[in-house]
Amino acid sequence: MFTLQFLGAAQTVTGSRFLLQIDGKRLLLDCGLFQGGRALRERNWEPFPISPEHLDGVVLTHAHIDHSGYLPRLIKEGFRGPVYCTPATADLLSLLLPDSGYLQERDAAFANKKKYSRHDPALPLYTEAEAREVLKSLKTVPYHQTSRLSDRLSFEYLHAGHILGSAMIRLNYKRKGAETVLFSTGDLGRSDQPVIKNPETIEQADFLLLESTYGNRIHEDNDILSYLQALIAQVVQSGGSLIIPAFAIGRSQSVLYFLRQLEEAGRIPAMPIFLDSPMAVSAVSVYCSHLDEHDFEMGSLMAEDCVLETGSVRMVKTTEESKALNRFKGPCIIISASGNLSGGRILHHLKSRLPNSRNTVLFVGYQPEGSLGRLISEGKKEVKIHGKRVAVKARVEVLDGLSAHADSEEILEWVSHIKHPPSRIFLVHGELEAQEGLKSKLEKVITSKIVIPEYLEEVQLA
Numbered sequence: 418m419f420t421l422q423f424l425g426a427a428q429t430v431t432g433s434r435f436l437l438q439i440d441g442k443r444l445l446l447d448c449g450l451f452q453g454g455r456a457l458r459e460r461n462w463e464p465f466p467i468s469p470e471h472l473d474g475v476v477l478t479h480a481h482i483d484h485s486g487y488l489p490r491l492i493k494e495g496f497r498g499p500v501y502c503t504p505a506t507a508d509l510l511s512l513l514l515p516d517s518g519y520l521q522e523r524d525a526a527f528a529n530k531k532k533y534s535r536h537d538p539a540l541p542l543y544t545e546a547e548a549r550e551v552l553k554s555l556k557t558v559p560y561h562q563t564s565r566l567s568d569r570l571s572f573e574y575l576h577a578g579h580i581l582g583s584a585m586i587r588l589n590y591k592r593k594g595a596e597t598v599l600f601s602t603g604d605l606g607r608s609d610q611p612v613i614k615n616p617e618t619i620e621q622a623d624f625l626l627l628e629s630t631y632g633n634r635i636h637e638d639n640d641i642l643s644y645l646q647a648l649i650a651q652v653v654q655s656g657g658s659l660i661i662p663a664f665a666i667g668r669s670q671s672v673l674y675f676l677r678q679l680e681e682a683g684r685i686p687a688m689p690i691f692l693d694s695p696m697a698v699s700a701v702s703v704y705c706s707h708l709d710e711h712d713f714e715m716g717s718l719m720a721e722d723c724v725l726e727t728g729s730v731r732m733v734k735t736t737e738e739s740k741a742l743n744r745f746k747g748p749c750i751i752i753s754a755s756g757n758l759s760g761g762r763i764l765h766h767l768k769s770r771l772p773n774s775r776n777t778v779l780f781v782g783y784q785p786e787g788s789l790g791r792l793i794s795e796g797k798k799e800v801k802i803h804g805k806r807v808a809v810k811a812r813v814e815v816l817d818g819l820s821a822h823a824d825s826e827e828i829l830e831w832v833s834h835i836k837h838p839p840s841r842i843f844l845v846h847g848e849l850e851a852q853e854g855l856k857s858k859l860e861k862v863i864t865s866k867i868v869i870p871e872y873l874e875e876v877q878l879a
């Protein structure tokens with residue numbers, strides 16, 4: 418028996434969790450948190466479909482919370498098996514998970530204080546201490562090394578080119594001399610991503626879990642450096658600030674990399690760049706320390722020093738320093754998390770800076786349906802932050818050229834390397850519209866059956 422159940426990232430972009438049951442073994446590929454609108458977040462509170470103590474292991478693709486953030490809850494509910502990940506992912510999880518627990522606790526406390534939660538009292542999904550428990554279960558597996566899960570089952574990690582440590586999973590199942598390969602792309606990155614290595618390609622798989630975030634979109638082919646240069650020139654002229662909500666891990670470092678290049682080339686004036694996220698600050702060190710994961714350009718730059726740490730960048734660590742930024746006058750750039758405005762210090766910056774037309778907010782990452790980020794990026798003139806109404810008078814810009822996800826052309830290009838088409842391709846990690854767009858494009862170029870699974874749907878693979 419070989420079944421696959423979609424416990425998340427089905428017709429949505431968060432909550433990546435795929436349950437495999439193979440010959441009595443139960444394995445979870447990714448263990449993500451649902452983020453975005455209330456209906457999605459409520460799923461984090463639903464009982465896990467099988468008793469977590471009956472799970473044999475979790476194999477993670479990367480550290481982002483929508484792929485890892487349910488782990489503390491899984492352990493809290495009885496899971497005791499190993500959690501496999503790459504070494505860099507383990508380092509990033511040691512920052513991300515406790516921070517996620519801390520944010521859960523803080524947001525619950527804040528909701529209780531301001532009395533805006535529907536639940537009384539509002540509770541955290543898990544605490545910082547519970548999140549730290551996960552770190553004891555991590556088993557690191559380098560890229561390209563076969564890891565045995567049982568006599569018949571093994572897996573290997575390939576570079577996904579999404580964030581530091583990100584991997585695709587090739588799962589091998591041997592039975593009666595035959596081998597079945599299930600391949601999961603996790604979040605498929607892009608070949609021109611700064612800092613990290615490019616995604617690898619594959620020639621064969623029997624079943625493919627394929628990400629589809631931008632399945633119906635093509636990233637603007639804009640010159641990111643020129644775009645940022647022009648935008649920053651306008652910010653300086655208006656005397657306002659540029660606020661960049663960015664995931665602490667991945668996008669923040671990419672943004673710093675580009676800003677550093679502009680600064681070095683004298684294309685932007687010297688101005689303070691505040692990295693206001695303790696986790697993003699720590700992640701910068703992790704990024705700089707995993708030399709084995711850097712692409713050629715980053716590798717040669719790193720020969721001198723940690724290129725992400727120098728220049729006008731000021732690392733904001735304490736809450737007091739962060740609050741002091743509210744009083745900072747004059748042009749500056751503030752990079753803060755979370756990237757999709759689901760929590761974190763970015764909300765305080767937006768509360769104080771959205772009502773001022775001199776300021777600019779630049780979105781550089783995907784904003785899930787129903788999220789605050791989606792509302793602002795789509796032009797809503799008033800939003801609610803921490804239960805308070807906030808007027809959106811600041812200029813709002815969206816730059817998707819910085820995306821860490823492949824667009825439809827890049828997904829098709831990646832698929833074109835597969836010489837032996839999978840019997841089924843499951844589109845995951847995308848909203849339905851994007852998935853339908855990708856499905857019709859794929860059907861023109863590959864003979865595989867393309868499936869758009871539903872939440873909790875279970876399919877028989879063998």
Ligand SMILES: [Zn+2]
Pocket residue numbers: 479481484579604
């Ligand atoms: Zn990701």
